[in-house]
Amino acid sequence: MSQKTKRLLLLISLIVSIFVTAVSPFTYGYETQYGLPAAVISTYDTGGGFSFHLLGLLFNLFFVYFLIRLLIHLYNKLQKKLFT
Numbered sequence: 001m002s003q004k005t006k007r008l009l010l011l012i013s014l015i016v017s018i019f020v021t022a023v024s025p026f027t028y029g030y031e032t033q034y035g036l037p038a039a040v041i042s043t044y045d046t047g048g049g050f051s052f053h054l055l056g057l058l059f060n061l062f063f064v065y066f067l068i069r070l071l072i073h074l075y076n077k078l079q080k081k082l083f084t
Contacts (some may be wrong), residue, residue: 013065017057020064035060043067 021035030046033039038056043049 004029009065010061013068015059016064017060020060021057037063048061 017035017040018046021040024036025032025034027033030044032043032045034041034043035053035056038059040056040060042051042053044051
């Protein structure tokens, strides 16, 4: 896989991670968390505060990146098997 392709996959992963963070809130008592599979932002009903979880963002970014790479790999293998 070329360097350009890896950069493109990383950019796509970042966009997907940000999109999923924006549309996936879940609530635990007084705390609402955004991000899937790991929380990236937490907002608190009491006091109106929030916190940013950098490790959650990095985990989501690499999770989506490797998921996309796995899907591309499986797609290529399946194509090779079906059309040869």
